[in-house]
Amino acid sequence: MSSTLREASKDTLQAKDKTYHYYSLPLAAKSLGDIARLPKSLKVLLENLLRWQDGESVTDEDIQALAGWLKNAHADREIAWRPARVLMQDFTGVPAVVDLAAMREAVKRLGGDTSKVNPLSPVDLVIDHSVTVDHFGDDDAFEENVRLEMERNHERYMFLKWGKQAFSRFSVVPPGTGICHQVNLEYLGKAVWSELQDGEWIAYPDSLVGTDSHTTMINGLGVLGWGVGGIEAEAAMLGQPVSMLIPDVVGFKLTGKLREGITATDLVLTVTQMLRKHGVVGKFVEFYGDGLDSLPLADRATIANMSPEYGATCGFFPIDAITLEYMRLSGRSDDLVELVEAYAKAQGMWRNPGDEPVFTSTLELDMGDVEASLAGPKRPQDRVALGDVPKAFAASAELELNTAQRDRQPVDYTMNGQPYQLPDGAVVIAAITSCTNTSNPSVLMAAGLLAKKAVTLGLKRQPWVKASLAPGSKVVSDYLAQAKLTPYLDELGFNLVGYGCTTCIGNSGPLPEPIETAIKKGDLTVGAVLSGNRNFEGRIHPLVKTNWLASPPLVVAYALAGNMNVNLATDPLGYDRKGDPVYLKDIWPSAQEIARAVELVSSDMFRKEYAEVFEGTEEWKSIQVESSDTYGWQSDSTYIRLSPFFDEMQAQPAPVKDIHGARILAMLGDSVTTDHISPAGSIKPDSPAGRYLQNYGVERKDFNSYGSRRGNHEVMMRGTFANIRIRNEMLPGVEGGMTRHLPGTEAMSIYDAAMLYQQEKTPLAVIAGKEYGSGSSRDWAAKGPRLLGIRVVIAESFERIHRSNLIGMGILPLEFPQGVTRKTLGLTGEEVIDIADLQNLRPGATIPVTLTRSDGSKETVPCRCRIDTATELTYYQNDGILHYVIRNMLN
Template sequence: MSLRLKKESHSTLLVGSQEYEYYRLSEVARQLGDITRLPKSLKVLLENLVRYLDNDTVVDEDIKALVEWQKTAHASREIAYRPARVLMQDFTGVPAVVDLAAMREAVKSLGGQVDKVNPLSPVDLVIDHSVMVDEYASKNAFAENVEIEMERNYERYLFLRWGQQSFERFRVVPPGTGICHQVNLEYLGKAIWSEVQNGRHVAYPDTLVGTDSHTTMINGLGVLGWGVGGIEAEAAMLGQPISMLIPDVVGFKLTGRLREGITATDLVLTVTQMLRAHGVVGKFVEFYGDGLASLPLADRATIANMSPEYGATCGFFPIDEITLDYLRLTGREEQEIALVEAYSKEQGLWRHTGDEPIFTSTLSLDMGTVEASLAGPKRPQDRVNLPSVPRAFKAAVDLETNKKPLTQFPQVKIDDYPAFELTDGAVVIAAITSCTNTSNPNVLMAAGLLAKNAVEKGLQRKPWVKSSLAPGSKVVTDYLNLAGLTPYLDELGFNLVGYGCTTCIGNSGPLLAPIESAIKDNDLTIAAVLSGNRNFEGRIHPLVKTNWLASPPLVVAYALSGNMNIDLTKEPLGKDKQGAPVYLKDIWPDSKAIADAVEKVKTEMFHKEYSAVFEGDKTWKSLQTQDTPVYDWQPDSTYIRHPPFFEGMSKTPAPIKDIHQASILAILGDSVTTDHISPAGNIKADSPAGRYLREHGVEPKDFNSYGSRRGNHEVMMRGTFANIRIRNEMVPGIEGGFTKHIPTGEILAIYDASMRYQQENTPLAIIAGSEYGSGSSRDWAAKGTRLLGVRVVIAGSFERIHRSNLIGMGVLPLEFPKGVSRQTLGLKGDEKIEITGLNALIPSQDVAVNITFADNRTETIMARCRIDTQTELAYFQHGGILHYVIRNML
């Protein structure tokens, strides 16, 4: 068949008066077999393969394998996938641009052309992860936080301005604009992409990868996209296809509709729990069923957003009338909308009533059965019905080790408030935050209406609660203002603090000093309630041990009650002006009131806020940058440093060295997240990273966060495995990033032990349980691991993105065989690891791991190599994906 299929499927589509070239899937079906019941997400992959068919990276057999997927609803074939574009946020974007700048240096030193290091695909970077909640509950909070953000991140923003001017096809959305996923949903995403190539208009599905795991949010718009590590995204934008196995696709059927008083957040927490239990890691999830007809696009986006929380690669919603309505509402051009409808109907991507695609497996949910819910205390899949929250909180406290018994709780005095008792269960942070929910007018209007009802009853937030409102775009402010709800949110302390991720990424800022002292001095177990997607240990605030995900109206309700030990379905939130108890049901807005408020969201708001989205304020415009193709690294910078990844790099890769007499750096349990491996938030003054910054003249008040320092490898390698809640089983009873240096028996910070081992020329291994590396697509979790001298990670199982990132940094991921674990082997950390034959690896083979115990006893296990594809193996053989790309350029 060769390239004939590509030629014969090439056709034109007339939309209005405009003709578009495209590749007809109906012709693929005519030649290879019916694809009517192929999941729509796989049809997007199929079109991608046909368009890039070249008899090299894509061959006929790849296309046949996708068509024949319907026979068994499974395929083990590797394909090369090329997304249309790349999305970045600044925490992950800065190190990506640092890597691109370092690649230019490497190409220059090896005699290549510097200008070859340029994105070949469009890249949008949105600065949204840096604003912190320093100021809150005041009308000046937004202005003051933005001013602090610009001062704090001046070096980083100057560097991004250089990147914006130096690299082609690279756009930056300045700070104070919005969250990347909401900007993507409301403005950047097209559903069907079109562009001019060689003077002809071409059309194809909008696809992307992003350097943030919640890139999946765009799946709600019918756009296939997911999160990858920064290093994988860099390769994609430099023209490398993404190597992937044709995925299993789990169908999730939605029927019915949500009951009165139930929110999209309750629905997504239910879906997350169900899919996590079902097991969808590394799989596509595609939503179908006639219930979609009653599910607004913002609700779809909320569900798609949390794909990483249920473990799927993506959570895809097909295109239908609701998609078109949303495109129209958000101000897309009519020709663009007409193209989306015509193309998706022509290509079989349109959702029809009664659609029943073939799936690998299926689940179903009657949305009428969903109950009001939170998730916590530390995992997004741990859903708790609202009445059960006090019991769940108590269970979390009971599990704590080394907790001090208290005979009485501390009295705290703040400003003009009467002294109060701060107890276990106190809600000290209540944050309306995150792309998950601030993109959804239904839940934000509900929060505003609940605030209005509460204020009119005379309720106030408790004085120990740090409250904040951080929307994902300025449109939110416009519609809350138009609905007349902003004054009531302000009255309860939910003043605008910034447009960015804030609390959800760990930028919750400091608590008031008396609150922090009371928590530390009395070892209190307190809580944060946020409308986010992540509640991992140590993420939200270092002193907050339990974190609870909730809908925006419930966030407001918990700010009023101030405690997790209250059953909001039965106990009062407070008293009204007459002293009568006020219950949650008394102030919860009804569906009609919410719908009436949502009607106030108008297209003009989107036109207004996105008309100058790339311009920025006068401070951003005034940033003066170098006009050089190769970055002028500043030796005294504590934010942007020339990374060591390409030092001593040769034009051809050296053979892979076997691993001899490796020591174990850490033994970790199940569900270790990338937040545990590479925290994003607070830098402790007495940590290795804190010591480094102080030695370089940075005061603790100016430390900023690990996330903001990701352009400096010296900080980040010191922060690897430095989460204050990580537990290394080699040092039982100790929380935080510590280990035992086996030769001396000393307890050291993991970074310090690693440096000691590297001086001794000892390779290192990490041992872990299941779901290793779940959570954010954090490339520094792999980069830091590599810089600490770790050659191999042996785990029960890996989350998709982190496994890929480890390979992309030249670290070998191995999985324990079934029935074998660190516990069954009785590993203590004083063992030695031996792995040979690495230069003859093949994907997914069993690898002999020889373990020598302290008493000289030996045992060999056959671990599964989680290098899954030939392309991944090539990256590993080159020492990393970027080394592979550089050598290809040369």
């Protein structure tokens, strides 16, 4: 193959009377062989390699390996991928900007040029994670929540404004605008990017990485992208390619159509369950089949959004006529839409009816078979048919600790002078929330229409239900108002509370005090029903033990029924003014009613709302910052602190030290999420983080959340493993972030034990089951353990992003051999761990791990090194990815 394949494949195309240069896959195929049936998602990767071919980071062999994937629908090769841009939200964005500012300090200390610490590709940070539902159920809720958000987060927002002026190619979408993935879908995403290079317009596929796991939503628009940890995103911004193995691609064939009364949410919960069962971790999923011909783009985006829940790197929908239709609706320019069509067709990236690419494996779903569903009570992949929810709720309640001592009697409480009884199974939170569903007009209009029918019949929300509406974009408010549905949602308590993530990420705010007291008094098992994408235990609210994902209309229905024990398929939701029972089927809107409402959504709404997307409110505009290259750190700040990760860094890396005499800090079960490892929600006053804040004079009402304090490592290391629902098997029967400081027997917080081990210079280990680190792309779930002194995590399997984050922080991920677990080994957590010869580590190698039991007996377990690529090994040997990037800048 010619070494000038990149040059040989350069071609031009016309779109809207303009000439664009591009790297043509059909021209490259003359040297590579036929690539027509390569999955469309891999064609995007292939173009990327072609465009960046330099003979070093991208070679002929890399391009040949990707083209040769067709032979076995698999390829064992590491490639370097360079996404077009980076997307961030503020919970992950603040610590990323803290890291960039700290990197400038380190480069300055080591005699380098600080201006090199600057993004080389566009970065958009959308502030969406900080609004909390403090106020709800009235017309002032939105203004009050925004006021509190600006008060609590003034220092963080000032810091982000500093970052906006200090770093190039860095834009900030202010708070109160929308959720990053919805803003990305409706405005930022281009499908095809174009830029002027040396006097020529170059066209190439839009692609990105994001610091939020649901970045995958943009794949619904035919844009390849996925979530990475903040540390990996920072490296990508600074010009470091994303190292990845060429993925397997699972084809998911969709046929038929959804039946009357079935929603896009029911479809995505079914797809999630099927793909989790199939096993798609580390793989791409690509959708195909004639079902796509009638699947609206909003439904595609809902399915793509939940890729992290089914475990795939992404869920890709190729560009087709429906993509263009959505781009026009959302106010994209005619020039862009024409370019997208011309480019996708020229590159063989356009989806034609009957396309059957080659896939590693396939699944098929007739959408006519999908039934009304929820997912719960603790995992998004645990789909439950609507009629089976009471059974699933009862089963989940039986699994709780101390269940035998509970009588589950309703608890009396008084609110606003009225006496009530709070029953076991009460729905205490009903939230229309999250980009997953609020980007989808059909399910939001359905919720509004259902509310209208309910109000007309005289139904009311149950008094213990905290209801809220938090769309991911202002466009939602426009079309609900246009359809005259807002008053009915308001009547049922679904008033607008904010434009941001809110309940979906645990910012549900406090429950009314009488409700919280009643739950504690009766030790009640209560529920939250939300239109979100995650329902891990402890995530939505500390007192709510079961969380259920549902479509927006079902969220409204559960607010009316008020109890998880009500069977919505057969039981009445309530009674009309005459006292007659009203069933779900009586108020469920027809497909025609929903379609008529959706027709009211117009491109003018999108253009109006996004015309000043970077402007912000008067409060945002009034935040003043001083212009400077390095940040003026405040030693008494409880939000923004200079991170310690580069404090002892030298210009050359030291050899990797072996692990000797490591103690086990925590021994954990299956499906431990990044939320268990580093919670994002509320901070308890009696926790190590709560005590730290109180020592700095911070009152409880000003604690804010863990997520909002990720710019302060002191809070975050104290919050590591502090989820109130985590169960450390070293302390049976105990919930919360507790452990033993061995060889002692006393229970103490994980943070306190880790600090004692640090004084003794004892390295630490974590032992876990399957799917360790699933959930959010939370880099603090790796940064926190690093600061506690954890050197190795040994698990049965890892979720993709978290495994990469551990390596990015210099922590070794090891996997037990097939069939070997902490249980088969009979581990107690009292074992001492030794791992030798780490200087000669190789990707995927077998590593002998020596366990010394408390009786002195030894056992060696051959674990698999989950450093998967040579690039990852380089990062590990440099003590982390950012250390490697800094050393590159110095050289």
